[in-house]
Amino acid sequence: MQSINQLSQQFISLCKDKRKLSDHTLKAYQIDLKQFMQALDENKSIKDISKVDLSQFHQFLVDAELSNTSIKRKMACVRAMFQWLEREEFIELNPFHKFQLDIKLPKRLPRNVPHSDLKRLLKQARKNCKNLWVESSNTYSVSQKRMLNEFTSLIALELMISTGIRVSELAGICLTDIYINEKKIKILGKGARERFVYLTDQEIAKLLKNYIESRAICAPHCDHLLINSRGEPASTQFLRKLIKKLSQQAYTQLKVTPHMLRHSAACELLESGLDIRFVQRLLGHSSISTTEIYTHVTDSALQKKITKANVRKRIAS
Structure with missing residues (x-):
């Protein structure tokens, strides 16, 4: 079984070659997934990751004093990777299935130039x-x-x-x-x-x-x-x-x-x-x-x- 790091690199390659995401987005995804791996046990198998680990990652981001906007975006990146892992049958059960995390974002209107x-x-x-x-x-x-x-x-x-x-x-x-x-x-x-x-x-x-x-x-x-x-x-x-x-x-x-x-x-x-x-x-x-x-x-x-x-x-x- 491939390591989390290897699978995350495959996911980044997919985003670059198939989804044609921008360099800016790819760089952000790489940082997000690196932080995800930092928050987990290095020896943990991708198949063993559960809702508890997702909650642990969320707490890791909160402790880093990131904004709710950043936390929500990073969680969305990890969710996207697990959806891909499930589609490609690397995992049988997606830990995000029925996982609820209510992150409220402030409603900010865009600033325009007078x-x-x-x-x-x-x-x-x-x-x-x-x-x-x-x-x-x-x-x-x-x-x-x-x-x-x-x-x-x-x-x-x-x-x-x-x-x-x-x-x-x-x-x-x-x-x-x-x-x-x-x-x-x-x-x-x-x-x-x-x-x-x-x-x-x-x-x-x-x-x-x-x-x-x-x-x-x-x-x-x-x-x-x-x-x-x-x-x-x-x-x-x-x-x-x-x-x-x-x-x-x-x-x-x-x-x-x-x-x-x-x-x-x-x-x-x-x-x-x-x-x-x-x-x-x-x-x-x-x-x-x-x-x-x-x-x-x-x-x-x-x-x-x-x-x-x-x-x-x-x-x-």
């Missing part, structure tokens, strides 16, 4: 590219490798605001995924699910085409759309740094992150009157209940309209 700050960010990104602008051709021209980063920052911001894609999805876009004439981009989302996002007007389509031509100055070693000045694929960490820098330069009210831009795109679309089912498809949510979170965030728009209507004043006057 409309005024979105305008500041776009204005700043365009200002940073001012020296690249060629008036005669109405295009940007990158004459030095180091200058490409400013253009990359503008493109990243424009795409995240207009499409609501995740930063990992943005980093994963390849040139072959872009259909300029059709104004759409193919996205590989969570769980290897494919979807299309759309370029809303000719201006952003032209901007994207301009960037694709400009990136050639760095002699890129890859097919990825976004690259750094060394010609390497722009990592999620690199893109986060670009957005952070823009936020600081623009003096935004909040410290803006790529995920906040995703929230903001969702709110803007819903406030514009777009059907929630279309927003769900655009954002790549598998469940509409995830998209419904944003309907609470847009309550600010509702409050403004109710205040403007002022029913009480109309009745009293």
